[in-house]
Amino acid sequence: MEKIKTDYLVIGSGVAGLFFALKAAKYGKVTIITKAGLDQSNTKYAQGGIATVMYSPDNFEKHINDTLIAGDGLSDYEVVKMIVSEAPNRIKELIELGVEFDKKADGTYELGREGGHSFNRILHHQDRTGLEVEEKLIDRVRENSNIEILENHFALDLITQHHLGYPVSFCQDNIVCFGAYVLDTNTQEIKTFLSKITYLATGGIGNIYQTTTNPEIATGDGIAMAYRAKAKITQMEFVQFHPTALYNPGERPAFLITEALRGAGAKLRNLKGELFMEKYHKLKDLAPRDIVARAIDNEMKKHGDDFAYLDATEIPVSEIERHFPHIYEKCLSLGIDITKDLIPIVPAAHYSCGGVKVDKKGKTTVENLYAGGEVSATGLHGANRLASNSLLEALVYAHNSAISTKESIKNIDFQDNIPDWDDKGTTLLEEIVLISQEFKELQQIMTNYVGIVRSNLRLHRALKRLEILYKETEELYNRSKINRRICELRNAINVGYLITKMAIRRKESRGLHYNVDYPYKLEENRFLS
Ligand code: FAD
Numbered sequence: 001m002e003k004i005k006t007d008y009l010v011i012g013s014g015v016a017g018l019f020f021a022l023k024a025a026k027y028g029k030v031t032i033i034t035k036a037g038l039d040q041s042n043t044k045y046a047q048g049g050i051a052t053v054m055y056s057p058d059n060f061e062k063h064i065n066d067t068l069i070a071g072d073g074l075s076d077y078e079v080v081k082m083i084v085s086e087a088p089n090r091i092k093e094l095i096e097l098g099v100e101f102d103k104k105a106d107g108t109y110e111l112g113r114e115g116g117h118s119f120n121r122i123l124h125h126q127d128r129t130g131l132e133v134e135e136k137l138i139d140r141v142r143e144n145s146n147i148e149i150l151e152n153h154f155a156l157d158l159i160t161q162h163h164l165g166y167p168v169s170f171c172q173d174n175i176v177c178f179g180a181y182v183l184d185t186n187t188q189e190i191k192t193f194l195s196k197i198t199y200l201a202t203g204g205i206g207n208i209y210q211t212t213t214n215p216e217i218a219t220g221d222g223i224a225m226a227y228r229a230k231a232k233i234t235q236m237e238f239v240q241f242h243p244t245a246l247y248n249p250g251e252r253p254a255f256l257i258t259e260a261l262r263g264a265g266a267k268l269r270n271l272k273g274e275l276f277m278e279k280y281h282k283l284k285d286l287a288p289r290d291i292v293a294r295a296i297d298n299e300m301k302k303h304g305d306d307f308a309y310l311d312a313t314e315i316p317v318s319e320i321e322r323h324f325p326h327i328y329e330k331c332l333s334l335g336i337d338i339t340k341d342l343i344p345i346v347p348a349a350h351y352s353c354g355g356v357k358v359d360k361k362g363k364t365t366v367e368n369l370y371a372g373g374e375v376s377a378t379g380l381h382g383a384n385r386l387a388s389n390s391l392l393e394a395l396v397y398a399h400n401s402a403i404s405t406k407e408s409i410k411n412i413d414f415q416d417n418i419p420d421w422d423d424k425g426t427t428l429l430e431e432i433v434l435i436s437q438e439f440k441e442l443q444q445i446m447t448n449y450v451g452i453v454r455s456n457l458r459l460h461r462a463l464k465r466l467e468i469l470y471k472e473t474e475e476l477y478n479r480s481k482i483n484r485r486i487c488e489l490r491n492a493i494n495v496g497y498l499i500t501k502m503a504i505r506r507k508e509s510r511g512l513h514y515n516v517d518y519p520y521k522l523e524e525n526r527f528l529s
């Protein structure tokens, strides 16, 4: 089959992929492939906004410091400094691309507040910032004649020397990415894309848990693909649970109640109506997310409750209507008037702090493979991400990566002798139900044993169960014609395994990783490679 050649292959169409594509299109032809519709992404769901220092008395040092405190000793200071200080330039570019942020009557930007921030520094577009960013970037990408967009194209695997038949040991220290095998889910054809640079922007992992704020595309494909290509994956044990997803059993993804609502004065209560956050942290309801999520989890377990409450009734109605119209409408549709009623909430899997390790330019440990956005681990978030720092991280890294390829791309040739995808001997999978069943099992294992509070017993139990799931799925995968669901399942199991393995290795509690058998932080366990 004919190979498709492109200078830049961008996998994913959230903020990271789209912003990179716009930047890279200045230096070569860009092809964006994305597994569903162009706007299907975590980005579209972002509510709170983008953190950046705008006005004095806030300053870079304070934003850096807040990020480091949230990261609990694992953030890379140089990376934090770079991102925080490049933020205003990237935000300016976003505004030039058409993104609008809310302003006050005097024309200055209205800045929101979220947990762990010592200042109001969150630029937002009502409570739908992600949608505004995603839509405007899509408009600009569609206008760009150097960018081709292929929807319903699912990346199966990154192509490296292994596909040329070299033994793993032969190329261990110098693995090169030549592009990707991609399933066109419109036609079921498996296409070979050859690229000079591949940009992995596949987003998060939330769907490996039972309750998540992430849409269904978030199955960890990029991390699993990079792992199979032998790229370095790091800090997967740090899965962020958002404290306040709307408790509405059966709804997937769980609807987020933005932390900015707590920034505006909303407070957590248990089902007895008691305020409880002051028992857990001096910043009370605006403590870092790991602490708030654990506090809610603890209150729920202590009282045997299925949810807790968020009380926004003291926020002026006019502010709710102006700043949080989306949440107001959504809750009203369920019979909850948030200006009068308490909002039932539960913590939900939200963000992966770990991922594919990259340097300051977004380069992975595989040559010509870059990664940006949630799939990557830059060193910004450490053991816990500060709210609204991730859209920012994606913008800064997309810029740095594009600039870094400006010259190098001229010296990269396409690798021509790549074989077509081999699916001889496979048959159509008739028992799709097996896949959904295994997915549910995975979500149960991860939620029950590798959730907010962990123990050695639970982690080892998870590992044993995951090994069984892995074997069953590999067996199914090897004899079936490829389809998106089985690949997602396989990737999700892979990611669950990485989280569990890395959680077992960390013999302490730090940031988002809390193990009751090691409740303290250890100096020697800080940086595990
Ligand atoms: P995504 O936006 O998730 O995009 C990933 C893309 O990759 C998608 O297009 C997907 O279809 C595609 N893809 C995945 N796998 C494949 C494959 N195998 N083949 C082809 N394509 C593939 N962060 C903030 O900073 N501020 C906020 O206010 C905020 N609020 C949030 C609210 C919610 C409800 C959620 C879920 C997240 C929020 N976050 C927020 C986090 C932030 O939105 C994400 O981390 C960020 O948008 C990730 O961007 P991304 O481009 O890396 O990935």
Ligand code: SIN
Pocket: 046, 047, 048, 049, 257, 258, 259, 260, 386, 387, 388, 389, 390
């Ligand atoms: C929120 O609006 O609470 C989410 C912000 C984030 O995840 O950064």
